[in-house]
Amino acid sequence: MGEVDPAFIQDQEHRPRSSIIEAENIPVIDLSPLNTQEAGDSTSDSSSSIHGLVKEIGSACKEWGFFQVINHGVSLDTRQRMEAASRKFFAQSLEEKRKVSRDDKGRLGYYDAEHTQNIRDWKEVFDSLVQDPTLVPLSHEEDDDQVTHWTNQWPQYPPDLREASQAYVQEMEKLAYKLMELIALSLGLPVKRFHGFFKIQTSFARLNRYPPCACPNLALGVGRHKDAGVLTILAEDDVAGLEVKRKSDGEWVLVKPTPNAFVINVGDIIQVWSNNMFESVEHRAILNSEKERLSVPFFFNPAHYAIIEPLEELINEQNPPKYRPYNWGKFLTNRKHTSFKKLNVENLQVYDFKVPQE
Numbered sequence: 001m002g003e004v005d006p007a008f009i010q011d012q013e014h015r016p017r018s019s020i021i022e023a024e025n026i027p028v029i030d031l032s033p034l035n036t037q038e039a040g041d042s043t044s045d046s047s048s049s050i051h052g053l054v055k056e057i058g059s060a061c062k063e064w065g066f067f068q069v070i071n072h073g074v075s076l077d078t079r080q081r082m083e084a085a086s087r088k089f090f091a092q093s094l095e096e097k098r099k100v101s102r103d104d105k106g107r108l109g110y111y112d113a114e115h116t117q118n119i120r121d122w123k124e125v126f127d128s129l130v131q132d133p134t135l136v137p138l139s140h141e142e143d144d145d146q147v148t149h150w151t152n153q154w155p156q157y158p159p160d161l162r163e164a165s166q167a168y169v170q171e172m173e174k175l176a177y178k179l180m181e182l183i184a185l186s187l188g189l190p191v192k193r194f195h196g197f198f199k200i201q202t203s204f205a206r207l208n209r210y211p212p213c214a215c216p217n218l219a220l221g222v223g224r225h226k227d228a229g230v231l232t233i234l235a236e237d238d239v240a241g242l243e244v245k246r247k248s249d250g251e252w253v254l255v256k257p258t259p260n261a262f263v264i265n266v267g268d269i270i271q272v273w274s275n276n277m278f279e280s281v282e283h284r285a286i287l288n289s290e291k292e293r294l295s296v297p298f299f300f301n302p303a304h305y306a307i308i309e310p311l312e313e314l315i316n317e318q319n320p321p322k323y324r325p326y327n328w329g330k331f332l333t334n335r336k337h338t339s340f341k342k343l344n345v346e347n348l349q350v351y352d353f354k355v356p357q358e
């Protein structure tokens with residue numbers, strides 16, 4: 001990825017701004033009350049701090065769709081091992097990395113030509129599934145109900161990438177469940193309302209490396225998009241790059257990395273489940289002309305057969321469902337299909353399942 005190939009160049013309106021706005025007020029939420037208490041337990045003294053936390057999470061989801069968490073219980077060692085193994089993997093030659101290339105037969109792994117909204121991203125990635133193998137629909141075609149499975153591929157080097165990833169995603173899963181409990185409570189639902197959706201999962205972890213770019217004003221590390229799943233937990237290094245489209249005024253604002261924090265965002269599925277109470281927000285990654293940047297998102301997703309629709313407890317006559325039900329596996333395979341190559345169509349969005357309102 002030496003010089004800027006036209007495939008990477010964003011349309012004028014989607015290019016990074018020359019003056020960057022830092023998001024001073026993206027909420028930073030301290031999860032330490034959870035370390036002593038389960039979210040649903042109302043019998044103890046700390047229930048009022050849990051109550052405060054639930055309110056904070058609820059307003060962050062409503063006003064930003066994004067927040068950061070600190071004192072989250074994920075061990076620093078696990079995170080650092082993951083990051084160190086990622087850097088070693090990416091530091092190899094392209095030829096070595098391509099030995100574990102992602103392919104259209106359902107093998108996850110390395111990929112350096114992903115497109116978002118039909119423009120190539122200035123990045124390389126390595127994907128691995130939480131459940132190996134993971135069952136998914138064979139194709140994105142609506143009338144095809146055959147299933148297949150996706151599997152992980154691990155490189156020879158570094159030898160500990162597999163173990164580091166597995167330890168990491170285990171901790172991510174724990175954190176994701178805790179966050180989903182808080183989100184359930186903030187929507188007035190039973191604490192474990194969402195747990196059943198994740199017995200079988202299509203969750204995966206991604207390593208993103210954004211190489212330095214000679215023209216950071218023309219290309220993007222990841223083009224503007226919304227995450228399609230339930231929840232994303234992002235670890236980033238100390239190079240800033242994540243920009244979020246601020247709900248209050250539609251401006252792109254840069255999230256300042258907080259050491260050892262995770263950035264959390266609501267995905268499209270929470271938007272649908274909550275019937276738009278919590279909206280999934282557009283974001284993108286900008287580039288740096290000198291420094292590379294590493295980020296590790298964990299995408300928490302339900303089973304392929306999950307039917308996504310507004311939760312019945314949250315709809316009524318005054319607030320009718322804003323979406324018709326859709327199948328998650330088909331949505332996921334459709335997205336994978338469109339991110340493999342440049343197609344001249346807009347990719348599938350939850351918007352496509354919107355019920356027309358009078």
Ligand SMILES: O=C(O)CCC(=O)C(=O)O
Pocket residue numbers: 206208222227234236241242243283284285295297
């Ligand atoms: O690297 C980042 O900051 C954002 C990555 C992202 O949004 C994604 O991979 O979905």
Ligand SMILES: [Fe+2]
Pocket residue numbers: 225226227232283
């Ligand atoms: Fe994303």
